[in-house]
Amino acid sequence: MPDPLDELDNFSAPGLTMTPLPAAEVRRRGTRMRRRNTALATVGAVAAVALVATPIALAASGTGDAGGTPDPAETPTATAVTWVTTIPPDFPLTSGLPETNGHDGSPVEARAGYEPQAVDVCDGEGWTPAETTDVQQATYTGESEGGQERTLALYPSERAAGLAMQSQTAQVQACVIASEGEGRSAEVISSDDDTLVYADHMSDAGDMFVHRVVRVGNALLLDSTYAMGGGDPDVVQQTADLLEEKSGGTVDAMCVFSADPC
């Protein structure tokens, strides 16, 4: 058997049938992708504007969730539900977080309001508490650097929370497109109607913020953590999995904000 390093250095892919697309076809597809991306970015901006503009328009017309023409997208159940718009005092926002901060030993507690801890890759990428009815945040700071933050936000209705989720997803997807190939880049790890998990890679050194957004009823839970090793896809996935595991108790308790509360 030859020296493995010689084998590596002289590696080729024998038998690899190369039938690449003609270069002109690659360019044609690339041009089509650029147009589609531009359209998607526009949709993201429009969704963000709509999220802000809709309640203003409803307020100006004197209608809200309780009045006006029913939205066809609103489920029959949703119109009949009285949503919980204030966070219960015993809500376990800090479940799964360390009890004390690593840098000074102070307790990790929930407090009213929201103060962003993570750094965004793109302007306007991060969530904002616009149109919420109540917000609480718990922040854990590690011994040296980094940590974790968790925010619970309530909206006037399930529809409003859904719009906020859609807007956040669109903003992140637009950022993924805009930052592709850059030193600072966003990456969607998974996404569906009620969950968005994404990573903001902050530099070539592997430092990153991993975010997880979960919607239950009229509530959004936003978890973020700082981690190293973002150059390794396994580490990104493990960090996201750990975030999900730690927030399990809090997400379970969010059933109080669903249309059929626990």
Place this chain on the structure above:
Amino acid sequence: MDEREFDDFYTASFQRITGQVYAMIANRDEAQECVQEAFVRAWAHRRKLERAEHPEAWVRTTAYRLAVSRWRRTQRGRRPTDRAVGPTLEAAAPSEAHVALVAALKQLPEAQRQALVLHHIADLPVHDVAREVGVPEGTIKARLSRGRAALAALLADEEGLSHA
């Protein structure tokens, strides 16, 4: 980057990058598809590519990330199994040594395999590998050292078995 420059870049580097990505993910069809898609994105983002210090590294990294994303979807069961990472088509019989090497690479932890491929097959110096992977140089050196040792052990085992 104009059309002619892109076409030259594509023609000159497609096969090389595909071979490197293949060594990383051990699946030729998947490697070819991901590299193809990466070149489509390269043209879509050609202004960004113009600013990139190493366009080939940009395409390789994009192709590798695409492969990882596909793998994630496979793991989550959202992707049909016929497009999952798996056995690949061989158009010509590779040598015994080549088969053993690819099989051994496939057994290495992903991070070690990626470091070995970028350093030995893509011929990048350690600091470029570190930049491309996004970890410190010391980490790459450690991965290379462990990867070489593991690869040698795996190939030695393979040789022992074939002689037995």
